Amino acid sequence: MSALALVKWIFALALCYHVGVARGGDDDKAKFHKPRHLQATFDPRTGEMSTIEGIRVVDFEDVLVSNAASVDAVLSASKSSGIYYLTNCGILCRLTGQTGGLEFYNSSLFNDRVRADLSVRADPGNSRGYIEEGGEAGVHKFVERKEGFEYGDDKDAGGKANKWPENAEREKMNLVFEEMQRIKNSLMELVYSDYLGEEVVGGKEGWEGGRNLDLIRLFRYIACADDEDGKSLGSSPHTDWGLLTLILQEAGGVTALQYRDEKMVWRDVPPVRGTIVVNVGDMLELLSNVRHSGPAETLTSPIHRVQHCGDGGGGRLSVVFFAYPDEGLMVPQGVIEKVGVRGEGGAYNTLLDGRERERGATFGSWLEEKWRGVKV
Ligand SMILES: *[C@@H]1O[C@H](CO)[C@@H](O)[C@H](O)[C@H]1NC(C)=O
16 A cells, blocks of 8 residues: 555545544534444434443433434433433533543542541531542442542532532532533433323422432542452442432543443443433432333333442542432332332442331432431
């Protein structure tokens, strides 16, 4: 091959790659790039990416205009694995689209000044503030190699007001929080509320009423190349307790998040530039059991973990938003026995593994009990 032909070939490859990933060159949309080692599939009709590593990819802007195929894609992913990627989700997707997009969190929160400042430490249980390394473990036999920071709606000055360190990037952090709530509310309104039944989820108040419970938990997973004792984990296996969880993973960061699929196999959820990850929570799964039955119809709250120790385990930054319903929303009666068994024996940390088995309890009372069980 001549030098000129080689250059042409490389150029053509680069062009194909770019066009394939960036949806026909539509510059405003789809800023993400697919690292070469990831397996992706594309929809032949639209040229859009439809899966990454077998996980569904959905264009959030299409959901916003109630595009039927996209709404279906969210629902079918929520029923099968309970996990999917969103692209074109505005500021949040832009933050994960650029290397260092989340670094402002790292530099302003995870430094020695904050670590030494006891006034910004999170109190045990449901509270906001800085969480030191090893300060928390969902399943107590594991050591979780991470430090964290937790914050919620900044307008809520109640008993759990935010504890801002002196140099925290408060405005940016609040903007991230508001964007997370925007996506939560849109997904609930445009996709889930119809499927669950308006009355089952308590109407708009049912999800928007959770705004004071909604929480961002930001974690810096500490690099740990070895895992001699098999006990070091980023996060032990668990399900999330609320409606939905939205996750920003650092662009170019290590793959550490894994979920357990229908065949009980752990599968990777790699960071993909310009995307966020969404997973279904326990409460949404419970609510889906009121109107629907059978595993093909109900939504799945996936068991997942963060595994970054062992081979080449690097540092990692993730921003996780837990979207909760109104605390007064009833945990639906009659479905607890059906779906609440996975946490038995302390194997997994789930909403329903608690001691509270009282019928007719509200989501808020279950959540209180869960928070009492997490060591800080
Ligand atoms: C965060 O900052 C620390 C200290 O400056 C640095 O070592 C680390 O690589 C940064 N990123 C992550 C993801 O931990």
